Amino acid sequence: MFLKTKNSCNNPPTCENGGFLNHNCGCYCPSGLIGSTCNTVQSSSGCGGIITLSSGVEQTITSPNYPNNYDTGVDCVWLIKAPSNEHVQLTIDFMDIADNGFDACYHWLEIRYNLLGQSGPELCGIRNAENYYTTSDELKNEMLIKFNSAVSSDRAPKKGFQLTVRSIGVYLLHLVQK
Numbered sequence: 001m002f003l004k005t006k007n008s009c010n011n012p013p014t015c016e017n018g019g020f021l022n023h024n025c026g027c028y029c030p031s032g033l034i035g036s037t038c039n040t041v042q043s044s045s046g047c048g049g050i051i052t053l054s055s056g057v058e059q060t061i062t063s064p065n066y067p068n069n070y071d072t073g074v075d076c077v078w079l080i081k082a083p084s085n086e087h088v089q090l091t092i093d094f095m096d097i098a099d100n101g102f103d104a105c106y107h108w109l110e111i112r113y114n115l116l117g118q119s120g121p122e123l124c125g126i127r128n129a130e131n132y133y134t135t136s137d138e139l140k141n142e143m144l145i146k147f148n149s150a151v152s153s154d155r156a157p158k159k160g161f162q163l164t165v166r167s168i169g170v171y172l173l174h175l176v177q178k
Contacts, residue, residue, distance in 0.1 A: 013037050017079060018116030018138060030117035032077040032146050047076035047147070053167040055083050060093075063147055063160025070160040072107070072153035075146070082134075082141040082167035088113070089168050090143060092123075092130040095161040098152070099124040106155040112144040120144075133168075141167075 009025035019038030022028040029038035041048050047064045061078055063070040082088045090111060098106040105124030112120035115138045134140050143165070149157060 017142060030112075030144070031119075032144055033079065033116070041077040041079050042075075043077040044074040044150075047074060048078050050079045050081065051165065053080065053082045053088070053165065055086060055167050055169070058164050058166035061145065061161075061163045061165060063097075063162075066160045066162060068159070069157040070107075070147075070149055072149045072155070072157050075148050075150045077147075078145040080143040080145065080165045084141050086167045086169050087136075087140050088134045088143040089166050090132045090145070091164045091166075092127050093162040093164055094159075095123065095125075095127040095163075096159040097124040097161065098149075098155050098158050106152040107149040107157070108147075109161060110144075110146040110148070112146075114138070116142060116144050 009021065012021055012025050013027050013036055015021060015027035015038055017030065017033055017038045019027040019029045019033065027036060027038050032042055034040050034042045041050060051059055053059060064074055065071060080088050095109065097109060100106065105122055108122040108124045110120050110122045111132050112118065113132045113134045114120065134143050
């Protein structure tokens with residue numbers, strides 16, 4: 001595929017959140033993001049959104065209806081943004097998402113902490129006290145979280161999840177990773 005450069009486009013947009021200029025001089029957005037500059041999340045009604053964290057601030061994210069069972073047929077996307085010089089930490093406080101009891105998820109939580117355009121781990125089952133941190137590979141201050149209960153919507157839902165996201169400095173990141 002031929003990718004155009006900004007110099008070969010008239011008034012090219014400034015792509016955000018891991019998006020890049022495509023051959024039509026428009027932004028090609030990572031899955032879960034839409035808009036002319038990739039600045040909007042593509043999410044079911046009533047869930048997802050953009051969360052902007054201040055330095056040292058944390059926020060709780062829950063699945064729809066939590067602590068009651070989530071609905072099936074939803075696809076939620078959250079874009080977490082921290083200050084440009086900080087990282088995002090995600091902690092799974094509690095998670096119970098439908099799986100087959102072996103190694104396959106009926107519904108899942110995907111965490112993109114490395115590159116926003118690269119798929120992250122798809123988690124399901126029962127989990128708690130797990131931490132994920134953004135890397136410095138692309139946008140160290142942004143993380144994308146996707147919850148999908150639309151696939152296998154014939155499977156019974158579970159309780160869902162409660163997550164805590166926080167903005168942390170590089171110094172703190174090095175301490176917690178030791």
